[in-house]
Each structure stands twice: as structure tokens, then as C-alpha cells.
Amino acid sequence: MRQLESVSDRILAHFEPVSLLLTSDSYLDVLRKMLKESKTSKSHGEADEKNIDAIISILIERRTYFEQRKPHIISLVGLRELERFIHTGMVGRLDLPEDIYSQRVKAARHEVIKLADLMESEPLDIQIGIIDEAMPSSSFQVLSGPSHSVMVTSPFRLGEMPNVYNGIGTVTYAPEAVKKHEDLMIRLWRKAHKGREGADLLRKLLKDIC
Structure with a gap:
């Protein structure tokens, strides 16, 4: 993903809960904590710490x-x-102390506020659409550049209850697969809440969840 993103001029993205590329500067610090929390009793101490450090380094x-x-x-x-x-x-x-849990809810709200602010400011290189219906169950990106169009699927999660270990991602340059995912994005984009309308929807969501 990192290599493809570094040479692409256009990215069509669907990730849950939000694309890493659009998160705040503090997101990766909290993600590191989440990855440490999600380790099982069979984790391997120092080796797992190094794996987490390597993952965060790639995401940076x-x-x-x-x-x-x-x-x-x-x-x-x-x-x-x-x-x-x-x-x-x-x-x-889910069994974190109440004070830590409260901090993490605030961190999630901060990310949604960041998303709303981006939608309202509408930077030239960033377009965000909010879909108020069922979304595809798998995350994917379609990346395009001067000499490539490629579709990437990912089973991994970087949001709440993250999963960065178990799953198999796919990368395909097959024109049919790329076009199907582009068409899906176009269809969903047409019905998405965008700009100030989308920002207002997110702020209402935050207000409703006190």
C-alpha cells in the first residue's frame, strides 16, 4: 500500500472507520496504545513491541x-x-479502566471533528462523502497514476479493536476488478453527503452521542 500510494496521483478509498490518510496528527500515538492493548496472553513480549514499532513506522x-x-x-x-x-x-x-476508556472516546470524537472540519473546508485535493446506509464489508482503495490503475483490498482494521496481523490483502491490476470498484465508488459518491452538509451531519452525530 505504501509503495503504491507514493506513486499515485488519485486515490479512491473506503476504510473503516476512516482512511488513515485523513486522520489527525495524534491518531498514530493512540493506535500504538490500541495495538499494545489488543495483544493476547500468547503474545511474545519484546518481539511484539518491535512488530508494533515497525507497523507504526510504515504508517508514518x-x-x-x-x-x-x-x-x-x-x-x-x-x-x-x-x-x-x-x-x-x-x-x-473492551475491559479498560473507566478513565482510560473516557479518554479514548474523546480521541474518537476528536477524529470525527477533524473529518467534519476537512469536509467543511473542502481542500482541493481532498473530497469526503458520508454514506448513510450499509457500506461494503471490506476496505479497499483504487490507486491511479501515469502508468497504473490498481485495486487493493485490505482485511485489516486501524480503528477501534484494530487488527493488523490476521488476514490476507489482495492487489490486482485486472482492468475489470479496477473498473467494478471505480463504478461502486461513483455510485456511492452520487448519494453521499458532502461538504458543509456532510460536516453538519457529523456534528449532529457527535451532539446526539453525548
């Missing part, structure tokens, strides 16, 4: 490439997925 590189190159990104976000994200908070497991 992805964010850096995106901020430097500023490709055009069109991101679709499910309203129900964001609702669950706010209720659950940025947690790696």
Missing part, C-alpha cells in the same frame, strides 16, 4: 508521502461505522 511513512505529494483523494465513510467508532472509542480491548 504513508502519512508523510501523502502530505508531501498531496494526491487527489476521494474517501467514502459510513455514518454507522463512525457512530460505532464514537460509542466504542479508540480502544484495543
Whole structure:
């Protein structure tokens, strides 16, 4: 993903709860904590710590490439997925102390506020659409550049209850697969809440979930 994003001029993205590329500067710090929390009793201590550090390092590189190159990104976000994200908070497991859980709910709300602010400001290189209906169950991106169009699916989650270990992602340059996912994005984009309308919808969601 990192290599493809670094050479792409356009990105069509659907990730739950939101694309990493559109998160706040504090997101990865909280994600590191979530990954540590999600470790099982069979985890391998220092080796797992190194794996987490390596994952965060790669994600930092992805964010850096995106901020430097500023490709055009069109991101679709499910309203129900964001609702669950706010209720659950940025947690790696559900049995956290109440004070930590409260902090993580605030962290999730911060990300939704960031998303609303982006939608309202409408930067030239970022378009975000909020979908108020069922979204595809798998995350994917269609990445395009001067010499490529490629579709990438990912079973991994970087939101609440993250999963970065178990699953198999796919990468295909097959024109039919790329076109089907592009067509899906176009169809969903037409019915999405965008700009100030979408921002107002997110702020209402935050207000309703006190």
C-alpha cells in the first residue's frame, strides 16, 4: 500500500472507520496504545513491541508521502461505522479502566471533528462523502497514476479493536476488478453527503452521542 500510494496521483478509498490518510496528527500515538492493548496472553513480549514499532513506522511513512505529494483523494465513510467508532472509542480491548476508556472516546470524537472540519473546508485535493446506509464489508482503495490503475483490498482494521496481523490483502491490476470498484465508488459518491452538509451531519452525530 505504501509503495503504491507514493506513486499515485488519485486515490479512491473506503476504510473503516476512516482512511488513515485523513486522520489527525495524534491518531498514530493512540493506535500504538490500541495495538499494545489488543495483544493476547500468547503474545511474545519484546518481539511484539518491535512488530508494533515497525507497523507504526510504515504508517508514518504513508502519512508523510501523502502530505508531501498531496494526491487527489476521494474517501467514502459510513455514518454507522463512525457512530460505532464514537460509542466504542479508540480502544484495543473492551475491559479498560473507566478513565482510560473516557479518554479514548474523546480521541474518537476528536477524529470525527477533524473529518467534519476537512469536509467543511473542502481542500482541493481532498473530497469526503458520508454514506448513510450499509457500506461494503471490506476496505479497499483504487490507486491511479501515469502508468497504473490498481485495486487493493485490505482485511485489516486501524480503528477501534484494530487488527493488523490476521488476514490476507489482495492487489490486482485486472482492468475489470479496477473498473467494478471505480463504478461502486461513483455510485456511492452520487448519494453521499458532502461538504458543509456532510460536516453538519457529523456534528449532529457527535451532539446526539453525548
